[in-house]
Structure formats: C-alpha cells, structure tokens
Amino acid sequence: MSETLRRLKLTRGYQVFRAGVWDENPVFRQVLGICSTLAVTNLLTNTVVMCAGLIFVLAFSNVTVSALRAHVPRRIRMIVQVLIIAAYVIVVKILLDAYLPEVSEQLGAYVGLIITNCIIMGRAEGFAASNPVGPSLVDGVACGVGYSIVLIAIAFVRELTGQGTLFGAQVLGGWWPAWTIMVMPPGAFFVLAAVIWLARRHAGSDEPAGKN
C-alpha cells in the first residue's frame, strides 16, 4: 500500500494536483481571487455554487487553451484566452439561470465576474498555454479545489458566527448573539487573514529568512 502511495506521489498528476491544492494554493499562497473570496463568503450555499462554477470554468478553459496552444498566434494568445474564459462563464451563468434560478439571483453579478478572476487567467497563461491537455485539466481542477477549500472554510466561519446558520439552517440557538461584522466585508478580511496565517504556519513559509 505504501509502495503504491509512494509511486502515486511520483506521478506528474499527483504533483500538479498537490501544487494546485496546497503548495501553490491560489488563495493563501498566491493571494489571488480575493475579490470573490471577500464577496460571496457570507453564505455557504452561494460559496459552494460559486466554487463549482469556478472549478468548471478553470478546468474547461485550461483544457481548451492547452488544446489550442500549438495553433494560437503568440501575439493574440491573451485575447483568445479571455474569449474562451468569457464563453465558459456565460455558459455557467445561463445554466444557473435555467436550473438554479434562486441561487443565480442571489449571486447576481459575481458569476459574471468569474471572468475577471485572476486565478483563471493566471492558470491559462502560466500553465495551460505551455502544458499538455491532461496535466492542464488536473491543474485547473486542483487550483479550483484549492480555492474552494479556502472559500468554504471562510464561509463556514462567517455564516456560523454572523448568522448562527449553516446552509441557511439554524444551527446556533437564540442565545447566540449574531456577530454582524462577520457578514460585512471587514469580517471576510479578518477570517481570510486568519486562514492565511494558519495555513502558512502549518505549511511553513517559502520565503527566505532574513530578506525584506
């Protein structure tokens, strides 16, 4: 079993996945995608839907950019990437309107703003544009999962302390004095900072000591 695990850890897929989820986590390592991290994390339901949308867009845009990488003229590659990402985001928006209209209504403009999420463009340009389709798919899913883990953790804390609910269901009784500030934007900053601190403390800092 341990040999199988050791072999698995040596595969490119595992290494790419681990990098996306942990070693190069988009939120607490690269501090990317912060706008949506702050905006949608006051409700777990909205956060989960937003994360699913982002994983979909990230995975498919990475696959498409990777598949076209040999054919895209270098000078227009970023315009092409934006077009691809925008198309997938609009598809997500249409599907939400059709099958989850209430969540789509609550998420409002944030679904459309996935287009501007730095993580997607960053992975398309930084990984998919120079790697084969398979690893690009894994990278897209892994970065999306890494982003989702952090967002869901933040949303869990904010919704529970701010409203006493989880996924809209009352968890803490009437005795809980809802911490209003946790559902306001400053609450997101506090929890995000705490998550980054905890994650880096656990993982250790990559930054060389003694340098500014």
Added chain:
Amino acid sequence: MNTKETLKPVLFMAVVAAVFTGAVAGVHMATRGRVALNRKLAETGVVLAVLGLEAPPAEDATALEHFYAAHVVKTAMDVRLPEDDAPNPVLAGYDVRDGERVLVGYAFRVGGRGFWDEIAGYVSFEPDGRTVKDVRFFKQNETPGLGARITTQSFREAFHGRVLPDEPTDGVLLEFVPEGRELGPSEVHAITGATQTSRAVRVFLNAYLVEFRKAMAAHESTALAQGGTP
C-alpha cells in the same frame, strides 16, 4: 511583416470567436424557454403567496398557470410611479368558498433601488384596501444576514394587519420604527444594522402605497356612485 503573418491572427480570432459565440448561443437557445419560465413562475408564485392563495407546487408549471388565471385578475386600478417603465396594475385575488368566488385581497408590485441592487416584490391588502395582508420580496441582493432579512418571516410578520391612515404624513403611510419598539397601527419594524436597506424600502414602498390609496379612493367613490358597495 508579410500579408500571411498579418492575416493569420485576424482569421484565427474570427474563427475562434465564431465557434465560441456559436456555442454560447446554442446553450442560450436550448435553455431560454426554461429561463423565461423560471422568471415567470417565480413572480407568479409570489403573487399567489402574497394573496394567501394556496397554489400547486411551482414544479407543475401548467397547473400553476391555470390556478393563477382562475384566481387572479387585473383590476382597472394602476399604481404606476413616474419612474416605472410599464403599467403596474393592481391585482385582485379570489378564492372559491362554498362554490362562490370571494375576494381575498389586492396585490401590486413594488420595487426600487436598494442598498446594493434593485429590490422587487409584492404587497397585498385585505379587501378593505387599508389593512396590509402581506409583503414578499422576490428580487434582492442586499447584504446576507442584514438587508437580506427583508425576505424573512420575522420582517414580514410586522406588516401583517397594519392599517394605513387616511392621509399620508410627509408622503409616508407606513412608518418604519426601530426593532423592539411596540408597533403602532401603521408602523412596522426597520432592520437593525441595515439602515440603508430599511430606508430604501420605506421610500419606495410608501410611494406605491400613496398611489394605491389614491386609486382605491377613486375606485370606492366610483362604486358608490354606481350604487354598489365599494
């Protein structure tokens, strides 16, 4: 740079744009019926709920539409504000009790700019045209846990049974007072921590209520002149 080098990016971009635009258009065409139906059903369900009519489940779209057509009719009254794009008719809700159609109340759409985005909903009145029956918002993007509480049961309950005075005071028929304070006959609770949302709802709601009272007064006087009951 030769012609081929110049043309290739242009042609490539045109092809990629055509393919992806076509794909998005295809998904849109495939789902547009469902999206339109969702929007219609959402509003239909709110009208029935605000009038207190027990409707079939929203999943059964045809049954819901039939129920709506049989129980809700447009009246001649209109509460359109100058900033509204379209007429805003007052709807009358009827229930069938002992084989007779009974008027259960009036409802009309209200809406305006909230703190973050547009808010829209329906407010309903008892058949006397003065006593608030219910209020329900179906479109809002206010802060979850704060302004978004306008959709909660506790916020709505404060409206139940409130009675509008004869004349507005400074354009206000229904006053918003701090939570916890005992309510007067024409007062409802604002939301603590959501001052801007409460203020926005107070402004647009009262604008519609003033129009509704005017329309209702005209309707009552017409009915009396024709020898009927208002």
